Amino acid sequence: MIRVLLADDQHLVRSAFAMLVKAAPDMEVVGQASTGREAVELARATPADLILMDIRMPDLDGIEATRLIAGDEELNGLRILVLTTYDTDENIVEALRAGASGFVVKDMLPVDLLAAMRTVAAGEALLSPGATGRLIAQVLNVQKPSPVPAELAQLSARERQILILVARGLNNQEIADHLELSPLTAKKHVSRIMGKLGARDRAQLVVTAYESGLVTPGTATDGTGIG
Template identity: 50%
Template sequence: MIRILLADDQRLVRAGIRSILDDEDDLDVVAEAADGRAALAACRELRPDVVLMDIRMPGMDGLEAARLISEDEELSAVKVVMLTTFDLDDHVYGALRAGATGFLVKDTEPEELLHAVRVAARGDALISPSVTRRLITEFARRERNTREPDTRLDALTGREREVMRLVAAGCTNGEIAARLVLSPLTAKTHVSRIMAKLGARDRSQVVVMAYEYGMVVPGRPDD
């Protein structure tokens, strides 16, 4: 059973999302919160598997709550998926860097929402298909030139760098395995080792690092 916390300042939005989730046998909404502070408190008390977190809330917003959750070692198993009204919200890239697993636009289809929750629980969520990589590409382009080289990248093997580029391109473990002629288990192992070496919580942070440090060139078709 995947335990979910809903955090949004609009009661009707929470009710709509809850009605979708409550119809699924493997999903359980354990609590709701109307702001980031309440969401953080609920996470510490209930330890949900996934938090669906609105970015813009009064008081403590979703970005600050996501950052505090990601920095709390006791909440390391909690995955945060940000909800945004706008698919090019300026805050979304910051949310990924703050430790969010990914994000969805609020008008996403119910099937996409359910899929996102399930893959987030596995740590594999990234971004809504309606947004794809254009947001990460844009904001990584702005920030990449200001970052100092990261020595953690030196620990990656040549194969791990190949895998990291494919993760940044949005490939699943199965697609990575097919591209590099590996077994799916070997591809998954490579991804896990990359995350461990980089200190990344999930695939989303691996993608952000790949763009920030120039391993993937924004806008190139084969990326």
């Protein structure tokens, strides 16, 4: 059973999400919060697997709440899926940097939202590589580009290649097929890359790959042969 926390400042929105989750046979709502600060306190007090976090909330916004939760070692198993009104919201990138595992828009179909929640609760990142790349590129156009992490230099050529494939949206099986590796070897490579870069999950690997310039939206100049 997937234990879900809901964080949104609008009561009607929370109620709608609660009804949706309660109707799913493999999920249950274990708590609700109306502010970011309440979300952090609830996460620390209530065992849960997933928190559905609105980006914009009073008292403490969803980005800072995500940062506090993701930075708490005792909450390492709690995954965060952020909610936004528009998929072009520049705050999404900050939420991913803070530790969110993905994002969804509030008007998506209920069946798709439940599928997204299951994906993130299972430990996977929920990102559309194309949309995420364009969004990050848009943010970088109005902000100073992030410096290339020094940890990136610690990656082997093979690890850099795999990081590019992760940013392109390939899962472990697809990476294994592309590089003629076993799925277990591909998984070990991804885990090692996350450790070297200090990434909480694959979502942060995607952000790092784009922000460092290792991958650029809409190009296949990375040597992977993938557009």
